[in-house]
Amino acid sequence: MRRIFLVLVALISLTTATAQIRIGKAILPYEENRGDVNLKLNGAGMRQLLWIDLYAGGLYLQNRSKDPKAILDADETMSIKLNIVSKFITQQKMINAVREGFQKATFGNTAALDERIQEFIGFFSEPIVKNDIFDIAYIKDEGVKVYKNDKELGIIKGRDFKYALFKIWLGEEPASESVKEGMLGLQ
Numbered sequence: 001m002r003r004i005f006l007v008l009v010a011l012i013s014l015t016t017a018t019a020q021i022r023i024g025k026a027i028l029p030y031e032e033n034r035g036d037v038n039l040k041l042n043g044a045g046m047r048q049l050l051w052i053d054l055y056a057g058g059l060y061l062q063n064r065s066k067d068p069k070a071i072l073d074a075d076e077t078m079s080i081k082l083n084i085v086s087k088f089i090t091q092q093k094m095i096n097a098v099r100e101g102f103q104k105a106t107f108g109n110t111a112a113l114d115e116r117i118q119e120f121i122g123f124f125s126e127p128i129v130k131n132d133i134f135d136i137a138y139i140k141d142e143g144v145k146v147y148k149n150d151k152e153l154g155i156i157k158g159r160d161f162k163y164a165l166f167k168i169w170l171g172e173e174p175a176s177e178s179v180k181e182g183m184l185g186l187q
Contacts, residue, residue, distance in 0.1 A: 023182070026056030026083035034137045034145075037062060037077040045182020047175070049088070056083040057169060057176070059183035066184045068170040072163055079137040080169060080183075084130055091128045095121050101168030101175050113164055116156050120146070120165070123153040138162040 020029045024046045032039045039060035047054045060079040065071050071078070102110055102117050110117060123146045135147040143157040144165060174180040 023056040023058070023083075024053040025085045026053075028056060028058040028081055028083060032060045032079055032081070032135075034060075034077050034079055034139055037140075039077065039079055040064070043181075043183045043185035045176070045179040046085075047179050052086060052088065054084075054086045054089055056085060057081070057179040057183060058083075059169075064185065066186060068180070068184060072166055072170055075140060075159055077138060077140045078166075079135055080166065082134040082136070084128060084132045084134075087130045089128055089130075091124055091126070094124050094128055097175060098124070098168070102164060104173045105164045105167035105171050110164075113161055116158065116161050119154070119156055120144075120161075123148070136165065138166070 019031070020027050021041065021044065023044045026046070028041060028044050030041045032041075039062060042059040042061045042064050044056055044058035046056050058081040059071075060081065061071065062076055062078070098121055099117075102113065106113065126148075133149055135145075135150075137145045137147070139145055139155075143155045144162050145155045146153045168175050169183060170180055
């Protein structure tokens with residue numbers, strides 16, 4: 001009986017261990033469910049400053065893709081997970097990075113998105129600490145839902161908003177080249 005128990009524990013541990021991936025100090029699941037859509041980890045990368053890991057970013061898609069333009073143009077459910085692994089990522093630094101990211105993503109033409117960008121920035125109204133996890137999920141026909149540590153913070157409508165937001169990580173001038181390459185499965 002004891003052997004059977006040990007075999008079951010080993011099998012459960014093996015199944016659990018293979019259901020996620022480690023990126024530096026961050027652990028990301030291989031799959032996510034958004035509504036009735038099952039998403040798979042397309043890839044993940046680590047944002048670093050000098051030698052310090054800041055956050056891991058994972059991209060979840062219905063079907064794997066290495067083409068950032070196709071991903072940005074797609075009107076289908078997808079998600080980005082940001083796992084904060086450093087105390088150097090603060091609320092104000094996140095807000096500044098988001099503002100800068102939208103400026104780069106839209107080539108400075110944020111007028112059509114300004115109100116929604118402000119709403120999005122409002123999701124960072126509480127302090128950000130090490131081990132916080134943000135999920136930024138585009139749900140087809142609904143909009144971008146944002147979660148912090150599995151708590152839904154709100155939704156922002158518009159495929160144009162999703163395009164600009166995801167372009168922060170997948171665009172020509174991404175927030176981090178290593179995160180972009182990781183998310184596209186190029187590393």
